[in-house]
Amino acid sequence: MSVMSSPPDVQESVSPLARAADEVGPDGKIQVDLPCRQCGYNLRSLARDARCPECGFPVIRCLRRDDLGYGDPRYVARVALGAYLLWGTSVAALPTLFLLGAYGTGARLAAYALAAVAAWLVTTPDPSGIGETEYGPTRRAARTLVPIGLLAAPLSIVYRTTASDAVMSIARLLIVCTWAIAFVGVLVLVRYLQCLAIRTGGTTAARELARSFRGIALCVLPLAVIYFLKVRYGTLGSHAAMVVAVVASIAIMGLMFTVVSTMAGTWALARELRAEAAIARQLWPPEGGAKRDGVG
Numbered sequence: 001m002s003v004m005s006s007p008p009d010v011q012e013s014v015s016p017l018a019r020a021a022d023e024v025g026p027d028g029k030i031q032v033d034l035p036c037r038q039c040g041y042n043l044r045s046l047a048r049d050a051r052c053p054e055c056g057f058p059v060i061r062c063l064r065r066d067d068l069g070y071g072d073p074r075y076v077a078r079v080a081l082g083a084y085l086l087w088g089t090s091v092a093a094l095p096t097l098f099l100l101g102a103y104g105t106g107a108r109l110a111a112y113a114l115a116a117v118a119a120w121l122v123t124t125p126d127p128s129g130i131g132e133t134e135y136g137p138t139r140r141a142a143r144t145l146v147p148i149g150l151l152a153a154p155l156s157i158v159y160r161t162t163a164s165d166a167v168m169s170i171a172r173l174l175i176v177c178t179w180a181i182a183f184v185g186v187l188v189l190v191r192y193l194q195c196l197a198i199r200t201g202g203t204t205a206a207r208e209l210a211r212s213f214r215g216i217a218l219c220v221l222p223l224a225v226i227y228f229l230k231v232r233y234g235t236l237g238s239h240a241a242m243v244v245a246v247v248a249s250i251a252i253m254g255l256m257f258t259v260v261s262t263m264a265g266t267w268a269l270a271r272e273l274r275a276e277a278a279i280a281r282q283l284w285p286p287e288g289g290a291k292r293d294g295v296g
């Protein structure tokens, strides 16, 4: 399975029962081996609106197993923290669109380190293993590529401070590679965030993140090509310069919308995840596996 494969259709998150269609037969009864979330009893052949005969847990809450609200609350809280940090990263990225030297070296390194921590937290694997067969490759790719891509920051410091020509040319080559890795890594990360958004049942984050993905895919490459042309060929002829200026303006405008979508998407995702973590804390069995009273 490709790491860039599309997340499940957003529409699916609207109707939990539609999503659980393969678990419930046309007669409204569970047609698969479905363990009770609370006691593990096999709920197969029970009606969808019944309760677990062993512990009284509602059968309907055992469907949609990939909903994060039913997950391990510590895991969901960790992913939520990662999403809040990613939002902070996208906010910090905004001034760099207008002023390339918006931050000093120390601040830039701190921002990159924060982004790496955020990407690491948000791509924590679900301890239940749910989702790994569908989007595990996307999750692992984001977790690996984003931190590698962020090494561009310390490399650019080496590039600017070294006195050796050899070190400089190696650093330049590595910077180009890490930027390419960062580009793919960010795309994969946004794809994975879309998968997480669908698991919260909310639709705002999924919609904004879909915009963010399209914006990054469409706007970054033309700017990179223009930057390369400028470095490689210096001043361009007047016609070429005109075309380049128009393309660059459109791409930068698109990038501004993209940053706004990314901010809106990560913020909505973080809030949806925090809400799911609160639900998870109520639903998750207490430590020691003690049985709780049936809900309701």
Ligand SMILES: [Zn+2]
Binding pocket: 036, 037, 038, 039, 040, 041, 052, 053, 054, 055, 056, 057
């Ligand atoms: Zn049960």
